[in-house]
Amino acid sequence: MPNIDPIERFFRSGLKLPHLRILVALADLGQVTRVANAFHVTQPAISKQIAEIEEAIGVAVVTRSGNKLELTAIGKVIVACGRDVLRHLELARRDVSALAAGTGGHVRVGAVVTVPDPLVANAVELFLRRAPAASFSFVEATLDRLLKMLEDGDLDVAVGRNRITSTLVPVKHETLLRDPFVFVAGAAHPLGAPDRQPGWADLRECRWITPQRGSPAYTTLIATLDAQGIVPAASSVESSSLALNLALLQRGDFVSILPVSIARSHAIRANMRVLPLPAIERLGEVIAHSRADVSGPATELFVQCLVEASSELQDD
Known part of the structure; x- marks a missing residue:
């Protein structure tokens, strides 16, 4: 029987999930005592x-440095791959749990237009x-309208x-996400020239595209400009x-605000410029709102899927 390299043998039949979980925890926590506490076992274990x-x-x-254990280059490789393995196992667990529960029903979801497209998809x-x-339906509207639908039981x-x-x-x-609004101008706009360094004063004579009057985004923008x-x-x-809004901006007649995720993608294509002004952080959170009094299993599952999808977007 041919000799098998010990590393190959380990990855074929010796590697166990507890090994991966312990090494990943050690990479995160740095000390055996902390890992033992996290797993509710003894340090010798x-x-x-x-x-x-x-x-x-x-x-x-691992190598020891005082009271701390540090991963060797080989340990780091195992940990990096181990994180992916454990992540995929967790995704499989969620899929199997949801399928085993037989979650059904109809989920009605609405979003404002500035939510990044990949998130909901x-x-x-x-x-x-x-x-x-289960089945799914989707509407797009301003947040005040969506919240009214939520209150009325239509969402x-x-x-x-x-x-x-x-x-x-x-x-x-x-x-779900941090995605603040930034000030933008089309590449054809006078403020869109890369050699310009516009300040607030340069925006006073501009034509604007604003959110709809009465919406929270409109109120926040007007307060920012008024200041x-x-x-x-x-x-x-x-x-x-x-x-x-994108079509009008690209023609060069207007300035506006856009989520940084959208603005950057157009700036990369050189048809828009993010102006060197402070972002509107107050509009930076992307938030899922759901009823606390009538939330069913399908709704709770969809919110979990939103959280997971947002985590993947941030990792990218």
């Missing part, structure tokens, strides 16, 4: 698992994979950019259509 790994592959995976894909017996989840507390029904909030002595001209446009 963790040391034994590490020794098993090193004995099996014949090389060190990826969440829907996850949701329908985990709950194939299960509203995804927007403000944490609203003054609602007629109890509402739960789940922060700089800027009043949008009478010839400005109020619009909740992202497609229209």
Whole structure:
């Protein structure tokens, strides 16, 4: 029988999930005592698992530095791959749990136009994979309209950019992303020239595309401009259509605000410029709102899918 390299033997049959979990935890926590506490076992038990790994592959995976253990280059490789393995196992667990539960029903979701497109799309894909017996519907509107639909029972989840507390029904909030608004101008606009360094004063004579009057985004933008002595001209446009706003911006007649995720993608294509002005952080959160009093299993599953999809977007 041919001799098998100990490293190959370890990865074929010796590697166990506890090995990966312990090494990943050690990379995060740095000390055996902390890892032992996290797993609710004794310190010798963790040391034994590490020794098993090193004995099996014949090389060190950790080195001691005072009271702290540090991963060797080989240990870091195992940890990096181990994180991916554990992540995929967790995704499989969620899929199997949802399928075993037989989650069904209809989930009605609404979002403002400035929510990054992949967020809802990826969440829907996850949701329908985990709950194939369920159905889904989607609407796009301003946040005030979505929250009214949520209050009236016409919507299960509203995804927007403000944490609203003054609602007629109890509402739960789940922060998904940080994606602040930035000031933008089309490449054809005078402020869009890369050699210009515009300040607030340069915006006073500009034509604006603003969110619709009465929306939280409109109120926040107007307050931001008012603090700089800027009043949008009478010839400005109020619009909740992202497609229209982008088309008007690219023609070079207007300035506006966009989420940084959208603005950067157009700036990369050189048809828009992010102006060197402070971002509007108050609009930076992307938040899922859902009813706290009538939330069913399908709704809760969809919110979980939104959280997972947002995590993947941030990792990218």
